[in-house]
Amino acid sequence: GAGVSQSPSNKVTEKGKDVELRCDPISGHTALYWYRQSLGQGLEFLIYFQGNSAPDKSGLPSDRFSAERTGGSVSTLTIQRTQQEDSAVYLCASSPPGGGFRTKETQYFGPGTRLLVL
Amino acid sequence: AQTVTQSQPEMSVQEAETVTLSCTYDTSESDYYLFWYKQPPSRQMILVIRQEAYKQQNATENRFSVNFQKAAKSFSLKISDSQLGDAAMYFCAYRSGGSVTEKLVFGKGTKLTVNP
Numbered sequence: 561g562a563g564v565s566q567s568p569s570n571k572v573t574e575k576g577k578d579v580e581l582r583c584d585p586i587s588g589h590t591a592l593y594w595y596r597q598s599l600g601q602g603l604e605f606l607i608y609f610q611g612n613s614a615p616d617k618s619g620l621p622s623d624r625f626s627a628e629r630t631g632g633s634v635s636t637l638t639i640q641r642t643q644q645e646d647s648a649v650y651l652c653a654s655s656p657p658g659g660g661f662r663t664k665e666t667q668y669f670g671p672g673t674r675l676l677v678l
Numbered sequence: 679a680q681t682v683t684q685s686q687p688e689m690s691v692q693e694a695e696t697v698t699l700s701c702t703y704d705t706s707e708s709d710y711y712l713f714w715y716k717q718p719p720s721r722q723m724i725l726v727i728r729q730e731a732y733k734q735q736n737a738t739e740n741r742f743s744v745n746f747q748k749a750a751k752s753f754s755l756k757i758s759d760s761q762l763g764d765a766a767m768y769f770c771a772y773r774s775g776g777s778v779t780e781k782l783v784f785g786k787g788t789k790l791t792v793n794p
Contacts, residue, residue: 591780602784603769603782605781605783619781655780666713668725669723669724670722671720
């Protein structure tokens, strides 16, 4: 079936503007993750959604970052008042529901959105 | 907090030869999972291989195999019969087995070049 999709593929914005990044997980996957990949920091976890549970927002770098997941499927990552240090590739991943104690979920990644803040 | 270290920023290999990428990690947990992901220029992260810490047997996937040394906290990736399509960034990643979040902790990556 179709993999994880993300849009837009590339986004150029001006400092101070808000941006929205979209992620469509694989159908049936209950878990959804956002990561940020930047030259200086490598790959960093941002936020995690699992079913109807409260999201784990522990990786969000500031209150300018927020994310929501509607209907347990599509997710939107919003960055308000963008700064140049927000320039990075934003990766989304999803994983299927696990079963039992020894969960073996693999995270399947989308192609990412490259964000450039001028 | 767990950390993952990849000490080789860049590696190169001749086509058809074998190359080993290094990864070490730091954790106090006994239950966890380790992964190698490949990221070609297309940016898509692709799972190469995974290892459950409770398994003593090293994982293998076709030309890819790992050397998992739990006591040494080492998890190296061996690529046999290297192909041009293997050229990419390779990331080692750790996931806690007991964490609710199941987030991945990544190393900085190793850029692999395959020479014809």
